[in-house]
Amino acid sequence: MTAPAGAAPLLEVRDLVKHYRARAMLGRSSPPVRAVDGVSLTLGRGQTLGLVGESGCGKTTVGRTIIRLQEPTSGRALLDGTDIFALGPDALRAFRRRVQMIFQDPYGSLNPRMTVGDAIAEGMDIHHIGTRPQRRGRVATLLEEVGLDASYASRYPHEFSGGQRQRIGIARALAVEPELIICDEPVSSLDVSVQAQVLNLLSDLQRARRLSYLFIAHDLAVVRQVADRIAVMYLGRIVETGAADRVLSSPRHPYTVALRSAVPEASMAPAAGRIVLSGDPPSPAAPPPGCAFHTRCFHPKRDERCRTERPELRPLGGVQVACHHAESTP
Amino acid sequence: MTPLLEVRDLRVSFPESGGGTIHPVDGVSFTLERGRTLALVGESGCGKSLTGLALLRLVPSPGRVEASSAIRLEGKDLMSFDERAMREVRGGRIGMVFQDPMTSLNPVLTAGDQIAEGVRAHRSVSRSDALARAEALLGEVGIADPARRLHEYPHQLSGGMRQRVMISIALAAEPEILIADEPTTALDVTVQAQILELLDRLRLERGMAVLLITHDLGVVAGRADDMCVMYAGQIVERASTRQVFEAPAHPYTRGLFGSVPTIAGPRERLTPISGSVPPPTAWPGGCRFAPRCPERFARCDSMPSLRGAAPGHDARCWLAGDEA
Amino acid sequence: MTAPLVALAQAVWKRPGGRAGTIALALLALLALCGPLVLPSPTAQGDLLHEALLPPGVGHLLGTDQLSRDVLSRIVSGLRLSLIIGLASAFLAVVLGAAVGLIAGARAGLVDSVLMRMVDALLAIPRLFVLLLVLAVWDRVPLPALVLLLALTGWYGTSRLVRAETVRVRSEDFVRAAEALGAGRLRIALHHLLPNVAAPIIVAGTLGVGDVILLEAGLTYLGLGIRPPTPSLGGMVLDSRSVFVTAPWTSIFPGLVIVLTVLSVNLVGDALREALDPRST
Numbered sequence: 001m002t003a004p005a006g007a008a009p010l011l012e013v014r015d016l017v018k019h020y021r022a023r024a025m026l027g028r029s030s031p032p033v034r035a036v037d038g039v040s041l042t043l044g045r046g047q048t049l050g051l052v053g054e055s056g057c058g059k060t061t062v063g064r065t066i067i068r069l070q071e072p073t074s075g076r077a078l079l080d081g082t083d084i085f086a087l088g089p090d091a092l093r094a095f096r097r098r099v100q101m102i103f104q105d106p107y108g109s110l111n112p113r114m115t116v117g118d119a120i121a122e123g124m125d126i127h128h129i130g131t132r133p134q135r136r137g138r139v140a141t142l143l144e145e146v147g148l149d150a151s152y153a154s155r156y157p158h159e160f161s162g163g164q165r166q167r168i169g170i171a172r173a174l175a176v177e178p179e180l181i182i183c184d185e186p187v188s189s190l191d192v193s194v195q196a197q198v199l200n201l202l203s204d205l206q207r208a209r210r211l212s213y214l215f216i217a218h219d220l221a222v223v224r225q226v227a228d229r230i231a232v233m234y235l236g237r238i239v240e241t242g243a244a245d246r247v248l249s250s251p252r253h254p255y256t257v258a259l260r261s262a263v264p265e266a267s268m269a270p271a272a273g274r275i276v277l278s279g280d281p282p283s284p285a286a287p288p289p290g291c292a293f294h295t296r297c298f299h300p301k302r303d304e305r306c307r308t309e310r311p312e313l314r315p316l317g318g319v320q321v322a323c324h325h326a327e328s329t330p
Numbered sequence: 331m332t333p334l335l336e337v338r339d340l341r342v343s344f345p346e347s348g349g350g351t352i353h354p355v356d357g358v359s360f361t362l363e364r365g366r367t368l369a370l371v372g373e374s375g376c377g378k379s380l381t382g383l384a385l386l387r388l389v390p391s392p393g394r395v396e397a398s399s400a401i402r403l404e405g406k407d408l409m410s411f412d413e414r415a416m417r418e419v420r421g422g423r424i425g426m427v428f429q430d431p432m433t434s435l436n437p438v439l440t441a442g443d444q445i446a447e448g449v450r451a452h453r454s455v456s457r458s459d460a461l462a463r464a465e466a467l468l469g470e471v472g473i474a475d476p477a478r479r480l481h482e483y484p485h486q487l488s489g490g491m492r493q494r495v496m497i498s499i500a501l502a503a504e505p506e507i508l509i510a511d512e513p514t515t516a517l518d519v520t521v522q523a524q525i526l527e528l529l530d531r532l533r534l535e536r537g538m539a540v541l542l543i544t545h546d547l548g549v550v551a552g553r554a555d556d557m558c559v560m561y562a563g564q565i566v567e568r569a570s571t572r573q574v575f576e577a578p579a580h581p582y583t584r585g586l587f588g589s590v591p592t593i594a595g596p597r598e599r600l601t602p603i604s605g606s607v608p609p610p611t612a613w614p615g616g617c618r619f620a621p622r623c624p625e626r627f628a629r630c631d632s633m634p635s636l637r638g639a640a641p642g643h644d645a646r647c648w649l650a651g652d653e654a
Numbered sequence: 655m656t657a658p659l660v661a662l663a664q665a666v667w668k669r670p671g672g673r674a675g676t677i678a679l680a681l682l683a684l685l686a687l688c689g690p691l692v693l694p695s696p697t698a699q700g701d702l703l704h705e706a707l708l709p710p711g712v713g714h715l716l717g718t719d720q721l722s723r724d725v726l727s728r729i730v731s732g733l734r735l736s737l738i739i740g741l742a743s744a745f746l747a748v749v750l751g752a753a754v755g756l757i758a759g760a761r762a763g764l765v766d767s768v769l770m771r772m773v774d775a776l777l778a779i780p781r782l783f784v785l786l787l788v789l790a791v792w793d794r795v796p797l798p799a800l801v802l803l804l805a806l807t808g809w810y811g812t813s814r815l816v817r818a819e820t821v822r823v824r825s826e827d828f829v830r831a832a833e834a835l836g837a838g839r840l841r842i843a844l845h846h847l848l849p850n851v852a853a854p855i856i857v858a859g860t861l862g863v864g865d866v867i868l869l870e871a872g873l874t875y876l877g878l879g880i881r882p883p884t885p886s887l888g889g890m891v892l893d894s895r896s897v898f899v900t901a902p903w904t905s906i907f908p909g910l911v912i913v914l915t916v917l918s919v920n921l922v923g924d925a926l927r928e929a930l931d932p933r934s935t
Contacts, residue, residue, distance in 0.1 A: 113850055266551050
């Protein structure tokens with residue numbers, strides 16, 4: 001599912017920054033929380049980019065900023081060449097039809113006082129798509145498309161399981177016919193078998209509708225299942241990005257190596273030397289100087305430069321890595 | 331060699347709003363051996379967490395463990411223990427680590443106080459001695475600078491550290507058995523690896539038996555010697571981990587393996603199990619997995635018992651074993 | 655929206671307190687509505703010599719007062735007035751409080767701070783004090799003005815409750831989803847916030863009715879508020895002070911009706927609160 005080489009990307013993000021200012025207490029101001037600290041990525045049409053990282057790395061913030069649920073501190077994001085952050089109110093409305101989002105928590109992402117049908121139709125209502133009877137018909141079609149019975153439209157969310165609610169959320173996002181869907185940990189709260197059903201559904205929908213996904217997750221195995229390309233985040237920065245198979249089979253950044261080896265493999269094959277990182281991740285309010293990962297890095301060539309100079313993403317053998325010593329990563 | 335813990339026909343009942351009773355744990359049997367880890371695997375609603383609580387007779391009311399259940403700790407049936415004797419067992423002989431350290435730790439007590447509480451519940455020592463023991467435990471579970479952490483509150487600690495504190499509390503009174511209920515689900519994967527390593531090390535050092543309750547097959551593969559797969563309140567497959575992974579005998583287990591995305595090997599479309607888990611009020615009379623099973627046939631209308639699929643490998647399926 | 659309302663009514667009925675309160679209120683309302691059709695006039699004075707202060711009996715089910723007026727009729731009249739005042743001012747108070755709370759919770763920032771500080775200041779002024787002050791000066795206050803006065807002094811607590819709930823609901827993902835779909839602020843407030851903060855609003859409104867009825871009875875007893883000859887429950891208790899020992903029915907029955915009404919309202923309010931608690935489903 002790769003776009004032809006040379007085609008312009010659907011989404012392009014450059015140096016996205018989002019800092020939260022902690023409130024000043026008694027005149028002293030605390031340092032800002034650097035949730036997103038200079039993130040750049042691209043996503044081709046019909047492709048899936050997996051944005052992976054552990055809690056606190058800023059991946060959810062990236063998603064919410066791109067869809068303008070939050071305003072960035074600085075940086076640019078282009079959808080088909082249009083500057084997302086410069087959109088005025090009317091253009092923003094039109095933009096909302098092109099980019100949608102599905103959320104992690106199936107229990108919080110649906111309004112408990114709204115019927116399933118009304119929830120799915122809301123987007124059409126807001127953008128004046130179709131007449132009322134037409135919308136009812138579309139709701140029925142969408143429900144079937146996500147594998148649910150059309151009669152569910154008159155029911156309320158509490159009558160459904162987590163997996164079914166996620167499907168409803170997907171139907172809601174599809175109702176406005178978006179080109180890009182930001183999937184914010186869409187299966188993390190689901191059981192294994194339900195997770196698989198939803199992942200298959202997302203794949204099928206992508207093929208049928210030529211959707212592009214920014215797939216945000218912390219589970220490398222899940223991301224590997226759906227993503228064409230992967231971007232690994234650590235403490236607000238992208239440390240490695242490239243084709244999914246490449247990044248997973250021969251990671252170049254030490255963090256990616258550690259992340260990859262930490263994933264429990266569901267097989268009896270002897271585990272390759274497990275790398276267990278020491279210590280806890282630093283707080284985004286106080287990122288280490290230089291390379292954000294250097295405090296936990298196990299690279300044999302870790303040196304003074306890592307402590308002082310922040311590495312930028314640079315190409316290396318088909319991927320992009322932000323590490324001063326990526327050539328010799330074990 | 332007598333097993334350390336022998337569970338026979340464990341059954342937990344809950345009254346149903348309509349007036350009947352349901353059995354979210356419905357006749358579960360397994361054994362725990364010293365120095366080995368048994369994994370209890372299943373998805374939400376299968377009854378695995380309730381099983382762990384039942385072993386400590388901590389089932390929340392209005393649920394209760396049925397008298398016909400047998401929980402033999404070194405031969406003695408815990409079902410015959412009164413509340414006082416059970417309190418000695420809890421923590422003293424069987425320790426438990428819970429899933430979410432944020433809600434399982436008391437937010438208004440320091441880490442040291444909570445561990446010390448665990449120590450003093452089973453041994454009459456002075457508070458300062460208990461705190462010294464707590465500090466030693468914190469060091470044992472891999473917390474750097476334990477003297478300082480002793481006086482910190484849960485909200486000052488990271489998720490991984492909180493889980494280590496939980497483990498310290500569970501081990502405070504030197505139990506022989508450790509029940510770990512989804513100990514790493516709420517943690518990041520790099521921290522998860524640390525905690526699992528820790529549990530393994532402690533098990534070997536102390537010769538404990540570990541009951542690892544989880545939904546994550548990857549966690550099981552690396553860490554458990556034996557495993558039981560649970561579905562709808564019953565054990566549907568039981569064998570050594572290797573046996574289950576190499577030749578899963580129950581269609582549900584096979585379905586689980588088909589649903590799990592892998593990080594290595596060929597990338598294939600997942601083959602999930604169709605349908606969803608039925609609630610206890612809607613369990614069919616025969617095999618509970620039959621409505622979703624791709625291999626069901628006429629005989630599945632009656633409940634299969636755990637049958638031998640191979641030596642040491644049981645499965646609750648008419649297709650397992652010699653006759654079909 | 656009818657299905658949830660039906661479910662709510664059923665949930666209230668299921669609870670013994672709710673059932674008792676609802677039945678009692680229904681009977682009281684029936685009495686208030688139909689009573690005047692079958693009972694003698696509340697202002698008609700009979701033979702002052704022979705028909706004053708009659709104990710309960712045939713013809714006058716609850717007796718007569720000093721002016722030989724039928725106690726039951728006066729109670730029914732007073733009850734009507736109390737219920738009207740209670741419902742009207744509780745309704746107004748709740749609408750006002752909910753509006754302020756919703757706006758503060760939804761807008762956040764400066765608007766929120768200003769509104770809530772204002773509420774804090776208003777809360778600092780004792781309600782009874784304000785009412786006493788105004789009513790002592792304003793002789794013969796007309797009914798609409800009294801209702802308005804009670805409403806304007808009774809909305810503060812509701813606004814804080816609603817604001818807190820609004821802030822909580824605003825942080826839910828389904829509100830993010832609505833924003834992502836392009837919903838404007840008004841749409842989000844009306845379709846997503848309001849229906850999910852309805853629970854505390856309903857409870858506050860119901861309990862507010864009881865509060866106001868008690869307040870009004872108390873004020874009238876003190877000689878403020880509703881003045882004779884308009885019958886009112888508090889007024890009846892006031893008037894019968896002098897004959898309390900000799901003709902206790904003239905003050906006990908009106909007092910009982912006040913108690914019964916407020917109790918029923920509170921029982922229903924409590925049942926509603928329990929039924930609307932998300933934990934009890």
